């Protein structure tokens with residue numbers, strides 16, 4: 001019997017960990033698992049709502065660290081996680097993605113001689129101004145097993161001198177969750193509640209510090225949104241960070257832009273899955289829109305997920321207002337893309353492959 005501690009902390013972790021927990025449960029005789037939530041995200045809408053929508057049992061241990069500067073948050077997670085590792089002495093800890101919780105728990109475990117498996121390893125934006133890029137590079141340097149979603153990720157790790165034996169391409173766990181929840185999401189009723197017609201609205205998400213912490217940039221993006229929303233309503237479930245910046249900078253909502261509270265997984269899937277297009281600075285949504293062939297315009301200068309541009313429906317547009325408005329016009333004049341080329345191994349079975357690999361290496 002091998003013993004694993006699975007770690008989650010922030011919103012984008014939950015949909016990645018859910019299928020792994022389910023796949024381990026199906027091998028309960030061989031693997032014992034414990035779920036630790038660091039508490040990096042703590043609002044009902046940013047955390048508990050996802051446990052419900054993804055049918056995850058509550059965490060076994062909640063470290064309750066909350067928000068803070070990067071140093072404060074990372075340090076608090078490390079201090080709280082270390083005694084948990086001492087007490088349970090797992091064979092592995094499993095971390096996902098690139099949030100502060102991912103790096104903090106990896107650091108603690110690797111110094112205690114516990115093996116670390118990193119899911120979604122190898123993604124690189126090559127932009128060290130992004131906190132997530134620092135988290136990715138450092139986590140991958142010290143993790144013992146690097147479970148990657150796509151060939152570009154393998155190549156990035158090899159280029160950083162990582163031993164090839166540590167790298168296993170397993171596919172995309174986010175897509176496991178997407179495929180598993182798609183049918184249930186049709187019953188969400190969100191389109192009716194918001195009085196939206198399929199294909200006649202856009203969905204926006206925006207929360208990266210590079211976009212929302214800079215008043216001039218956020219104003220520019222909102223002026224572009226105002227132009228677009230005149231002809232295509234935009235639905236915007238707003239991250240708490242963005243809501244507070246909009247208030248702080250006194251930026252008004254343009255007509256046609258519907259600003260809402262953050263949404264649960266099922267409502268949000270039903271929403272963006274039926275949108276004419278998605279505007280986002282999220283990483284995960286670039287992948288999800290690729291899987292369902294919804295046109296996606298990424299409001300960043302780079303992506304750590306180039307496969308979504310090469311094989312999918314994603315375009316990197318940046319934050320210049322003129323470029324954003326032009327890109328939306330282009331999508332609208334092209335007709336809805338019918339192209340659907342899910343990258344290899346984005347097939348709904350990544351989590352099962354992960355459990356196989358772990359058992360094989362234990």
Ligand code: UD1
Nearest residue numbers: 010011012040041042043046067068099100131132240241
């Ligand atoms: C974190 C991740 C980012 C991910 C994002 C998804 C890092 C470095 N960043 O960024 O990669 O894309 O989550 O949401 O780990 N807040 C609340 N309630 C919450 C959580 C946060 O109000 O439940 C507010 C707090 O004011 C907080 C701010 O949002 O200070 C930012 O939260 P934080 O966890 O520091 O980073 P995110 O921007 O959410």
